[in-house]
Amino acid sequence: MGVRLDKVLADSGGVALRHDVLRTVPEYELAWAVRAGHVLRPLPRTFLLPGVVADPVAVIGAAMTYAGVPAAVSHLSALRLWGLPVPEASWVHLMTGETRHLRGAPGVRVHRREGFGLEPPEVVTRVGLPVTRIEDAIVDSWPLLDGEAKRAPAITAVAMRMTTPQRLSEALERAPRLAGRRHLVRLIGLLDVGCRSPLELWGHDHVFVGRPFAGLRRQVAVRLEDRTVYLDLLDEQTGLNIELDGAAYHSSRQDRERDLRRDAALTALGFTVVRYSAARLYREPQIVRAEVLRMLTRRR
Structure with a gap:
């Protein structure tokens, strides 16, 4: 060259x-x-x-340069820049309030929203590019995803404390005609009661459901020396702490060592920690349910 x-x-x-x-x-x-x-x-x-x-940032920047209209990175492309899990996409998604027609191009999808502005709070800057708010990106991307990939951005964003269920609800209110809206409403509701992973969502619906478990609290903050940990499920009356070990954070030897240290510290504070693997919750929901009921009954 x-x-x-x-x-x-x-x-x-x-x-x-x-x-x-x-x-x-x-x-x-x-x-x-x-x-x-x-x-x-x-x-x-x-x-x-x-x-x-x-470099996805450079490719998105190139798409914005080509678009030639005031625009912000949106939808799945915004999720990628926010660092949330999203499948590899062949499209770069942009949002604009401009009304003039943009010539189509392979790989660039321009969305138009009346009244959309490029100033905060609608748009923030990440890696040097204007990007829609994380809550709007999650809501806008909902109809474009399928299966577990559909729920992953919202679950991850709330679990990592990048946003809150309340802010997601507010963003959803701004999209009354969103395809599949009722399913997102339900997911936000589960996040609001404290579910922070697909495994916890499963446990909420299939295991820890009904009056006997009504006293369990989710995501209870406990201070351990120089850090704060969050208990998946806690019965405050007995101090029984149920931890749900999904594959994402409990599969390696280092993860196991971390969990053992945490359990020892919680035991020293008077908690009783019981862990259930994803395999048991998915394959033996009724057995797990019966075991936890016996624990609660005996301690109460």
Whole structure:
């Protein structure tokens, strides 16, 4: 690749529009670089260095440059920039309040919302790009996902204390016609009562349900020396702490050692810690339910 072309792209962060490149580089040189694979053209009139394609931030930035309208990263693309779990997507999603038509391009989907503004609180800046609020990104992406991937962004965001069920409810109120809305309403309700993982959602619906478990509290904060831990389920009357061990945080040797240290510290404070694996909760819900009922009955 020519020195001039390399410098133009490098100076612009690896992404440049055609008219910017042609100010310095002859058209034949740009065309040769594209044919040779030294420069990529993922969007019309938009050129990237090959190494930049692996950087999702640069690709999203290129899409915004191509769009040419005041816009913010939204939907699944915003979830990615927020660091939430989201499947690999072939589209870059942008949100704008502009009414003028944007020519379609492979890989760029522009959503329009009347009255949408690019200023806080609707939009914040992450990694140098304008991005919709985390709550709006979760709600907007709900119809675009399936299965467990559908619930994962909301569960993760609340579990990591990036948002709250209340703020998610407020965002949902701004989308009264959202496809699948009632299912998201129910998920937010479960998050509001303290469920923080798919396993806890399952336990709430299939194991720890009914009057005998009405006294259990979820996500109870307990101070252990220099840190605060959150108990999955706690019966305050007896001090019985039920922990639900999902694969995400309880599968490695280091995870096991961490859990043992935590359990010892809680026992020293007077709690009784009982752990159930995901395998037992999914395969033996009624047996687990009966065991916990016996524990509660004897201690009460």
